[in-house]
Amino acid sequence: MEIAPGAFHFRRYLSLDAQRALIDQCRALADGAVPAYVPVVRGGGKMHVRMLCLGRHWNGKTYAYEPTRTDFDGLPAPPLPDDLKRLAGEIAASAGMTIAADLCILNYYDADGRMGLHQDKDEGERSIAAGIPVVSISIGDTARFLFGGLRRKDPVDAIALESGDAFVFGGPARLRYHGVTRIVPGTAPPDLHLTGRFNLTFRQYDLFR
Numbered sequence: 775m776e777i778a779p780g781a782f783h784f785r786r787y788l789s790l791d792a793q794r795a796l797i798d799q800c801r802a803l804a805d806g807a808v809p810a811y812v813p814v815v816r817g818g819g820k821m822h823v824r825m826l827c828l829g830r831h832w833n834g835k836t837y838a839y840e841p842t843r844t845d846f847d848g849l850p851a852p853p854l855p856d857d858l859k860r861l862a863g864e865i866a867a868s869a870g871m872t873i874a875a876d877l878c879i880l881n882y883y884d885a886d887g888r889m890g891l892h893q894d895k896d897e898g899e900r901s902i903a904a905g906i907p908v909v910s911i912s913i914g915d916t917a918r919f920l921f922g923g924l925r926r927k928d929p930v931d932a933i934a935l936e937s938g939d940a941f942v943f944g945g946p947a948r949l950r951y952h953g954v955t956r957i958v959p960g961t962a963p964p965d966l967h968l969t970g971r972f973n974l975t976f977r978q979y980d981l982f983r
């Protein structure tokens with residue numbers, strides 16, 4: 775459903791089976807050769823998520839994308855798997871948009887996980903100007919997601935992002951402020967055997983047009 779021009783919330787987009795498969799993939803990636811880590815940002819504060827960037831690395835110190843993790847361990851960002859790229863494209867299409875995702879930020883939130891209100895504005899200028907969406911998938915515990923306007927002080931809506939939900943913001947909504955105020959522990963479907971929450975946000979940095 776369209777909650778604002780260019781912003782779509784698809785409840786239970788993914789089946790439980792699809793969620794299970796995605797959890798296995800997220801765990802393997804987060805605990806793989808290039809593991810997820812807790813970024814330290816510009817001011818010196820630690821983020822409240824474990825992060826792994828695929829395709830391109832987002833540097834929390836410079837807020838710029840780069841091929842290797844120069845703010846952490848120098849390792850290269852693992853490639854974005856093709857099946858994930860395809861899934862992002864399908865979700866965007868459901869919202870009437872297109873994305874050729876070239877990066878994904880995978881975040882794991884434990885019971886204390888959160889993310890302050892921010893804009894996603896570090897992708898390529900042309901991609902943002904074209905309104906190529908950010909495509910988000912949530913799995914596990916429910917998040918209280920805030921979705922605001924184009925200015926930090928604009929009013930925000932609180933939206934429950936539940937396991938299997940997809941959220942797309944592009945076009946006129948591409949630069950809306952958003953964040954996660956809290957995770958609601960114990961709300962993941964029991965069959966998933968997941969404590970906490972994985973969130974994947976797909977983006978397209980490059981625009982060849």
Ligand code: SIN
Nearest residue numbers: 910919952954973975
């Ligand atoms: C993000 O804004 O990058 C993550 C949003 C979320 O976890 O739902």
Ligand code: MN
Nearest residue numbers: 892893894952
């Ligand atoms: Mn964001």
